[in-house]
Amino acid sequence: MSDNTQNDAIDNDGAAPVAAGAPSAITRVLAHAIHVGDRIDATGIARGDMIATVPFATRLSATKFIALYRFGVVVFAGLSPAEEKGFLERIAGRISGRTDDKNEETAALEIRADYEDRVQPGGPVEIPDLSPARFLVVADALAKSVSLARDENKLGGVFDAIEPFAVALARTGRAPWNRRSMLKLIGQALIAQHRISGRVAVEEKPDILWDHPSLERLYARLEDEYELNERAKAVTQKLNVIVETGQTLTDILDVDRSARLEAIIVALIFAETLVALVQIFLVHGHG
Numbered sequence: 001m002s003d004n005t006q007n008d009a010i011d012n013d014g015a016a017p018v019a020a021g022a023p024s025a026i027t028r029v030l031a032h033a034i035h036v037g038d039r040i041d042a043t044g045i046a047r048g049d050m051i052a053t054v055p056f057a058t059r060l061s062a063t064k065f066i067a068l069y070r071f072g073v074v075v076f077a078g079l080s081p082a083e084e085k086g087f088l089e090r091i092a093g094r095i096s097g098r099t100d101d102k103n104e105e106t107a108a109l110e111i112r113a114d115y116e117d118r119v120q121p122g123g124p125v126e127i128p129d130l131s132p133a134r135f136l137v138v139a140d141a142l143a144k145s146v147s148l149a150r151d152e153n154k155l156g157g158v159f160d161a162i163e164p165f166a167v168a169l170a171r172t173g174r175a176p177w178n179r180r181s182m183l184k185l186i187g188q189a190l191i192a193q194h195r196i197s198g199r200v201a202v203e204e205k206p207d208i209l210w211d212h213p214s215l216e217r218l219y220a221r222l223e224d225e226y227e228l229n230e231r232a233k234a235v236t237q238k239l240n241v242i243v244e245t246g247q248t249l250t251d252i253l254d255v256d257r258s259a260r261l262e263a264i265i266v267a268l269i270f271a272e273t274l275v276a277l278v279q280i281f282l283v284h285g286h287g
Contacts, residue, residue, distance in 0.1 A: 027111040033075045033142035038097025042068045051132035067139040075139035103149040117218035133212045140206035141222035148231045155238045189246035202232035
């Protein structure tokens, strides 16, 4: 077998040894995170070679892992697309709030015994081995990135609905929409607030670091690579704007309701006064 053929060979675990002749061979494994729904119930799943309970994670072989996150994300490592699809079909009944949105994140893992934990900017994640602990660290970062992408998409839709309203309000000084349209917008703001407020706490480090503090550097580098903290702050700021906008719309509706009530009261007083005047005129006219 030629060197090129050997470099392209795939082993039984889905990993490709490359760079034959190097001090130690490099193994490449693809980690893949997918947002599949609002919730995943992992209760009662066959344990197999379980490596963690929260998130539920299992090892299929030396370079094949799966992790299920309750907030609706599945992370694979070393599985083929067909294997991933088959697993998702098997747990379909455990997924609530399924979505067709394709929020995904991938990371190329390069494994070599003499590597130190390092994340190349925009490139592969270099690690000395794919231990269960390292998989969980990588999976945590990918799951959070996918979750943030979902939040960013949902907030973007609400912002698209808010912008025309804000522009018209700034231009005319009056609410440009009818009551039903404003109530719909308030509803969108409330849904976004409900869905985002219960999201995963991005600022929290994975539990696995308590037992493996030596992996904190790897997690910190993944955190920087996927800009987890910066994106979380941006999502929080947008959510605050949406909440404030919902409050503003509610206040506008209250003012409109008060104005209508005042107009009705004035009209009733005017009508009552008019009736009284007519009665007085009729009484005096007949007198």
